[in-house]
Amino acid sequence: MENSNGAKAHPPRTRRLGIWLVGAHGGVATTTAVGTLAIRKGLAVPRGLVTELSDFSALDLAPLSGVSFGGWELRPGTWREAAHEIQDRSGTFKESLLGAVEEDLAGFDRWVKPGLAAGCGEAIGALAPGARREHPVDFFARAVEDLARFRREARLDAVVVVNVASSEPPPAVGLLESLTTWTSFAKELKRRLPRLPASVVYAAAAIEARCPYVNFTSSAGSNVPALAARALKNGVPHMGADGKTGETWVKTVLAPAFLARNLKILSWEGHNILGDGDGRILAHLENARAKLQDKDQALRRILKDPAVHSRVRIDYVPSLDDWKTAWDFIHFEGFLGVKMILQFIWQGCDAALAAPLILDLARLVEFAQKGGEAGWMTHLACFFKNPRGVEENGFEAQFERLRAYVRAHVQNRRNPPLASSALFRYRR
Ligand code: NAI
Numbered sequence: 176m177e178n179s180n181g182a183k184a185h186p187p188r189t190r191r192l193g194i195w196l197v198g199a200h201g202g203v204a205t206t207t208a209v210g211t212l213a214i215r216k217g218l219a220v221p222r223g224l225v226t227e228l229s230d231f232s233a234l235d236l237a238p239l240s241g242v243s244f245g246g247w248e249l250r251p252g253t254w255r256e257a258a259h260e261i262q263d264r265s266g267t268f269k270e271s272l273l274g275a276v277e278e279d280l281a282g283f284d285r286w287v288k289p290g291l292a293a294g295c296g297e298a299i300g301a302l303a304p305g306a307r308r309e310h311p312v313d314f315f316a317r318a319v320e321d322l323a324r325f326r327r328e329a330r331l332d333a334v335v336v337v338n339v340a341s342s343e344p345p346p347a348v349g350l351l352e353s354l355t356t357w358t359s360f361a362k363e364l365k366r367r368l369p370r371l372p373a374s375v376v377y378a379a380a381a382i383e384a385r386c387p388y389v390n391f392t393s394s395a396g397s398n399v400p401a402l403a404a405r406a407l408k409n410g411v412p413h414m415g416a417d418g419k420t421g422e423t424w425v426k427t428v429l430a431p432a433f434l435a436r437n438l439k440i441l442s443w444e445g446h447n448i449l450g451d452g453d454g455r456i457l458a459h460l461e462n463a464r465a466k467l468q469d470k471d472q473a474l475r476r477i478l479k480d481p482a483v484h485s486r487v488r489i490d491y492v493p494s495l496d497d498w499k500t501a502w503d504f505i506h507f508e509g510f511l512g513v514k515m516i517l518q519f520i521w522q523g524c525d526a527a528l529a530a531p532l533i534l535d536l537a538r539l540v541e542f543a544q545k546g547g548e549a550g551w552m553t554h555l556a557c558f559f560k561n562p563r564g565v566e567e568n569g570f571e572a573q574f575e576r577l578r579a580y581v582r583a584h585v586q587n588r589r590n591p592p593l594a595s596s597a598l599f600r601y602r603r
Pocket of ligand 1: 197198199200201202203204247248249250290291292299338339340342373391392393417418419420421525528529
């Protein structure tokens with residue numbers, strides 16, 4: 176084929192996206208990598224990916240065929256070993272599927288680099304007792320270089336960092352809020368006795384390397400004033416926190432429905448039991464604290480009624496592995512004060528619920544950066560239990576916000592002169 180100048184035209188090169196996973200050998204990270212390869216080889220359909228819905232087809236999102244993986248991890252091992260462990264314990268992948276993607280999976284091992292254990296608490300520290308203990312300031316410099324090298328050597332157009340590491344204990348009260356400038360952050364980073372949680376150092380490195388950042392966990396991540404300001408300055412989109420994949424997603428679908436029918440919620444008890452690595456870490460109250468709060472707040476912010484009794488429990492049941500069961504008991508009042516009950520039982524394979532959303536988020540933040548957007552990506556609230564910069568917690572309203580974003584971008588593309596409104600640029 177020739178172009179209008181008579182020169183030989185090359186087919187457009189596939190846009191290549193790198194997804195850098197913090198907690199690379201965990202259940203969510205490994206399932207994301209295995210699933211992407213399976214879809215790419217035509218062994219699975221992209222079920223569960225919101226970005227594969229028809230509404231999103233007009234956006235120029237990075238194709239899954241061009242995705243590569245890398246990341247930081249504390250535990251030794253390979254991606255293949257991690258995938259087999261998941262397979263043996265939870266049976267998430269068909270044996271034949273795993274066999275077909277193993278070689279490609281092994282190709283990503285060269286991009287898994289040692290992580291940072293500082294500020295993660297005892298439970299996480301115990302995951303890799305023999306790991307090299309790097310000071311955060313040295314790690315930060317290496318991390319920025321790890322991301323740059325991944326981009327350069329894997330010939331990527333963009334790299335997105337996604338935090339899927341174990342949940343950290345909260346840092347000292349007021350510490351993160353006090354870091355309002357990059358100078359104050361840099362000073363804290365250099366402290367001889369580190370106080371910053373690793374998730375914050377990872378987020379800072381991503382922002383410094385100009386990589387969009389997603390915090391899928393309840394850890395602090397980029398939720399620090401100095402990092403939010405730096406993200407705007409560096410043109411970096413970021414969003415969190417804590418992926419909304421199962422019980423909390425259903426809660427935020429149901430709660431607005433009760434309000435719409437003027438039914439009064441009296442009590443909402445949610446009891447979660449799960450196994451695997453996440454459950455093991457969440458068995459430590461200090462590691463579970465932020466997640467328990469995220470799960471409860473999502474409901475309370477919708478109900479806006481301080482009199483409601485609500486509680487969330489998370490218990491570790493090792494034999495369940497990645498299969499989580501949540502039992503929710505909703506006591507509510509209807510006409511004439513009649514009290515009624517709704518109960519639901521949610522049984523999900525946690526990583527299989529999370530993995531497609533990781534791909535969605537990576538594609539959407541990369542798309543945002545390509546269009547010049549930076550700061551908190553509030554249109555992605557529907558993916559999170561505790562969305563930053565957003566008051567709305569009802570799922571449908573949040574999802575409508577995402578649809579509106581997509582419609583505005585499609586409209587912008589069809590009608591470029593109107594695009595100058597910079598509607599989606601530099602959100603604060
Ligand atoms: P996992 O325990 O299987 O994996 C976590 C991985 O992170 C482990 O390989 C661990 O060694 C690694 N890690 C821990 N601290 C690290 C650090 N400082 N640096 C580098 N690596 C580190 O847990 P899973 O099930 O994969 O979940 C990952 C995260 O996603 C958890 O925080 C979980 O609460 C969160 N999440 C998961 C959801 C789901 O699975 N549906 C929903 C919402 C949040």
